[in-house]
Amino acid sequence: MDSYELLTRNAEEVVTDEEVRDLAEDPAGKRAYVGYEPSGVLHLGHLLTANKLIDLQDAGMEVVILLADVHAYLNEKGTFEEIRETAEQMKAQFLAYGLDEDNAEFVYGSEFQLEEEYTLDLHHLERETTMNRAQRAMAEIQGDETAKVSHLVYPLMQTLDIEYLDLDLAVGGLDQRKVHMLAREKLPDLEYEVRPALHTPIVADLTSGEGKMSSSEGITISMEDSTADLEEKVNAAFCPPTRDPEGDLENPVLELFEYHVFPRFDEIVVERPEKYGGDLTYEEYEALAADLESGELHPADAKGTLATYLDELIAPGREKLREIRD
Numbered sequence: 001m002d003s004y005e006l007l008t009r010n011a012e013e014v015v016t017d018e019e020v021r022d023l024a025e026d027p028a029g030k031r032a033y034v035g036y037e038p039s040g041v042l043h044l045g046h047l048l049t050a051n052k053l054i055d056l057q058d059a060g061m062e063v064v065i066l067l068a069d070v071h072a073y074l075n076e077k078g079t080f081e082e083i084r085e086t087a088e089q090m091k092a093q094f095l096a097y098g099l100d101e102d103n104a105e106f107v108y109g110s111e112f113q114l115e116e117e118y119t120l121d122l123h124h125l126e127r128e129t130t131m132n133r134a135q136r137a138m139a140e141i142q143g144d145e146t147a148k149v150s151h152l153v154y155p156l157m158q159t160l161d162i163e164y165l166d167l168d169l170a171v172g173g174l175d176q177r178k179v180h181m182l183a184r185e186k187l188p189d190l191e192y193e194v195r196p197a198l199h200t201p202i203v204a205d206l207t208s209g210e211g212k213m214s215s216s217e218g219i220t221i222s223m224e225d226s227t228a229d230l231e232e233k234v235n236a237a238f239c240p241p242t243r244d245p246e247g248d249l250e251n252p253v254l255e256l257f258e259y260h261v262f263p264r265f266d267e268i269v270v271e272r273p274e275k276y277g278g279d280l281t282y283e284e285y286e287a288l289a290a291d292l293e294s295g296e297l298h299p300a301d302a303k304g305t306l307a308t309y310l311d312e313l314i315a316p317g318r319e320k321l322r323e324i325r326d
C-alpha cells in the first residue's frame with residue numbers, strides 16, 4: 001500500500017486532498033496529532049482514530065496524542081485531578097492497543113496551554129471570532145445544552161493547539177470537522193499556517209444502524225468489555241443481510257469489520273462446520289461484504305467472527321485496565 005493510501009484509507013473526509021497528497025510524497029518524520037478529552041475507558045470511537053494513527057506511523061509519521069485535560073475541564077468532565085488520573089489510564093490503553101511507543105508523543109494540554117504567549121494568542125483569536133461562529137464549531141462536540149463561555153473558548157484553543165504542537169496534519173472523528181474548519185479559517189488571522197485534516201467515520205448505532213454509536217447512549221463497545229459482553233453486544237447488533245434500499249441505515253457489523261478488523265489483521269477466518277460449507281477466509285473487506293449480501297455468509301457467522309476479532313483487539317487494553325485498577 002503506498003503512503004497516500006495508508007494515510008487516507010477509511011477516512012471519511014480529507015481536507016484538502018491536494019494537501020494530503022503533498023504530505024504523502026514525504027511523510028517521514030512529519031507530525032500528526034489527535035486530541036482526546038481524557039476518559040477512563042477507551043471505546044471504539046477512540047480506537048477508530050487510533051487505527052488511523054497506526055496507519056500514519058506505518059507510513060513513517062510521528063504521532064502526537066494530546067491528552068486534552070484543559071478541554072475536558074472546560075467541557076465539565078470532572079475536577080482537574082480526576083481528569084489527569086483518567087488521562088494516565090487512557091495513555092496506558094493506547095499503548096496496549098498497539099501504538100508504537102517510539103513514534104508517539106503524549107502531551108498534556110496543560111503543559112503549554114497555560115503559558116503567557118498561548119494565553120495572549122487565545123485572546124487574539126477571541127477578538128477575531130464571533131460567538132456565533134465559535135458556537136457552531138462546537139455544536140457536535142458539546143451537544144444540546146445551553147452553551148457556556150467555556151464552550152466557545154474550547155474550539156479556539158483546539159485551533160491554537162494545531163500551531164503550538166507544531167503539526168503537519170490534524171486527525172479526528174468526523175465530529176471534529178467544524179473545529180478543524182474554524183482552525184483553517186482563523187489560523188491565518190494570527191499569521192499561522194493552515195494544516196490539512198483527516199476525518200474518520202462515525203460508526204452507526206449498533207442496534208439500530210441509525211445515527212451514531214455514542215459512549216453516552218445506546219450500546220457501545222469498550223476496553224472494559226469481557227469476551228462474553230462482546231459476544232452479547234455483537235449478537236444483538238443490527239445486521240441486515242442486504243443493503244437498505246433507501247440508503248438511510250448502515251450495517252454496523254460491516255462497519256466494524258471495515259474500520260476496526262480488516263485494518264489490523266491480514267486475513268479474517270470465519271470458522272464454520274463442514275456441513276455448513278467449512279471455513280471462509282477473507283483478505284479484503286469487500287469480499288466479506290459481498291458474501292454477506294449474496295447469502296454465502298450468514299449474519300450469525302459474521303457476528304461470531306466479529307466478536308472474536310474485536311476481543312483479540314481489546315484484550316491487551318482490558319488486561320492493562322485490570323492491572324491499573326488492582
Ligand code: NAL
Nearest residue numbers: 034035036037068071141158161
Ligand atoms: C481534540 C480535543 C481537544 C483539544 C484538541 C486540540 C488539538 C487537537 C485535537 C483536540 C478533544 C476533542 C473531543 N475535541 O471532542 O474529544
